[in-house]
Amino acid sequence: MGTTDEKKWMTEEDGIIKVRSCAWSAPGDHPTGCGVIMSVKDGKIIKVEGDPEHPISQGRLCPRCLAFDEVQYHPDRLLHPMKRDPKDRGTDKWERITWDEAYDLIETEVRRVWEQHGPECCFVITGTGRETTLWANVYATNVLGSPNRTGVISGASCYGPRCTMANYHLGAGYPELDYAAFFPDRYDDPRYEVPKYIVIWGKDPIYSNSDGLFGHAVVDLMQRGSKLIVIDPRLTWLAAHAEYHLQLRPGTDAALGMGLANVIIQEDLYDHEFVDEWCYGFKAFAECVSEWTPERVEEVTWVPADVLREAARAFATNGPSSAMWGLAFDMQENGVQAGHLFLGIVAICGYLDVPGGLTLAAPASFMGKWRYDAVVSLPPETRDKLIKPLDGRYSVYTTGGAMPGALGDTMIDWLEMENPPFPLKLGWIVGSNLLACSAAQPERWLKNLQQVEFFIANEIFMTPTVMALADLVLPVSTWAEHIGIVMPHFGRNTHFLGAMNQAVDPGDTKSDFQIMLDMGKRLRPDIWPWEDEEAFLDEQLHTEYDWDFKDLQQDVVRQQPFEYYKFRTGKLRADKDPGFDTPTGLVELKSSIYPMFGEEALPFFKEPYYSPYSDRISDEVKAEYPLVLTTGGRNILYFHSEHRNVPSLRSLHPDPLVTIHPETAAKHGISDGDWVAIENPEGRCVQRASLSYEADPRIIHCEHGWWFPEQTSEAPNLYGPFKANPNNLIPHEIIGSTGYGANYKSVIAKIYKVDGLDS
């Protein structure tokens, strides 16, 4: 083999081909891009192992990648396009068709809607985390010619809020724990310092790999001496191993943040030099938090005042320390303010963009520019037809970023309107199992979406959502069957680019990208010049780099160049001046942007709508539903609603579990393993009791994403997505005034024993 033709990413030994790649999904994960080696024999994957040469995962893998073969060769995988008469939705009357027939059908239906109603009447529904997160928005604009897509989730409560906050307060992408991910020699790099403390706030990273973080990096750092401060309503494994566990009442993060900031400022523990030179609005911020004594914080959050004080001191006086913020910030009405406080606290401690603190990436255009261009390729009059509230509310959300899409709550309102400005006629579900996973009030979503005349869905398995709604289902390939690029944090703070290398033939399935390209060429040919995905990726890479996809493919991983203290050298701002890329050029402790939208410039605490102390519900309701319900803690065996049909994984965790403190359970006559109904004024679900001190006696926790692939597929059962679904208990449109944040993780409930999942 000559050196120029040598494929370093693909080797052969005894008739077995080994393919090195970076995994994404489907099935699987956020863009963590763990290194895998797939062993292929006779065109079939016989084993997946971790790649020891991968700088981040270093040979390690989680159970989902290890059990990948059970997805790849699952007897229920969708292998061919299928269509069904719209009158047969919810029944198993699928008819196998060819891709040409499927594409013809899509083209006919889209052109019919364009002509009869206008392109804005087409829309896309998308989910989270899968590779198709990169493409879903573009399906709307560059294929359907519509500005309308929705993530369904109430209050856009996933990642978007944190990115918007980072953008507005720091002028930067997502700030992340510094785990030396940019450096080839990782923790041994002389530029790096191990954080003395790591605040883990509102996330359980070791089981979630959230947003592209390799979660067990936290354990790597524990082994290297980092101590933990965990802010979580649950006594998680990390919390039990933390020096300080701030076990707060769900939804009170902003009050806790007020208290932490207040202790750090009152006790003069902050970094004066950083505050004086690089922060805007410190005095106002200090005044705003000054009334939040630890004792007041204890009353609101249930976190003992002394624990709060000691944790604040430990964090602020032991530099460098780091902090990570999680989905809990997105999933609350008051989350924008909690996030403001989180960013304020790490800034005044001087932990931004320093070794062992929180990393900030230099601005990058890779993929972002194309996605922006996609939006502006629409004529202005079509872009104006973005579905948004008719009274102009939620302006932070509806004007944020290049184009946010339609808020899920607004989409429901629109579908329920008697005479909407325009109807929704054609939907394309790209990577979402909303009925089992993201939708608050999922049965209300199902009812409303039935009015849409034609639904296309891309999936790897038949799901409740596809069975209920789709008229055409397109089988998508797995990450072993197509090429691609993995960017941790979706390009917003990307420590490496990873090649997704194809190992096996996709058969009659296609990638989400390929489907988009094929239909784009049919429907909007002027903006789809690329012959294939590789040509497309090369052009995108060339906006930042002087190398091609083939180069990345060879190396499998290319880490990004990185330097610290970019705020001093002008490398955080588009104009190259020192400082941060905000209107004031500084970290905005007092926002200069929010007031332009009529929002508060400074953070505040707002009691959750459904809480024991809420003044928005009656005392009778509070008395009837005495427990606080939190949801969505991750299980490493499952990625959201995926993997319930994978035997190796399901056998380790067969049932949806509600975690209840043993004393609380005893009071309700509930034993470990009993089926339990969880109910509030919005709805009800049933899960199996797991009695554990992980739960505070006043708080219960429900898992999310459950459906039962082993059950009847046809309506009304639809594999049972509503039975164990805690989103039945989450209200519609109780969200922040910005449009961001719904209380998925903080409502109230009562519990009682029942006979089974169906009772």
Next chain:
Amino acid sequence: MSKYALIIDYKYCTGCHTCEVACRKEKGLPVEEYGIKVTKQGPVKLGGAWMYDYVPIPSSLCDMCEDRIEAGKRPACVHHCLGACMTAVPIEKIGETVSGKGEKVVCFIP
């Protein structure tokens, strides 16, 4: 008796189930059987502090992946362990491997 010992620095075991699935795939075991199983203690308050520990225990099917070790690799569970807290060593090296690891360390000779 195995020539190798499995040493687990279980203060860093997060109960992630990786070893269980990695072993099943390496050995081709059916779902009813297992070569290693994660056990859980807690969370429980002992002496005023929380204890919440996982310890994986190899089963009678564990052969320490001797064929992998002979080929210069690590056993499947050790290779994939997300907490990087498992080591396989020849039994004569148990002492030197364990010393310096501090508290919460177990050694199995399956």
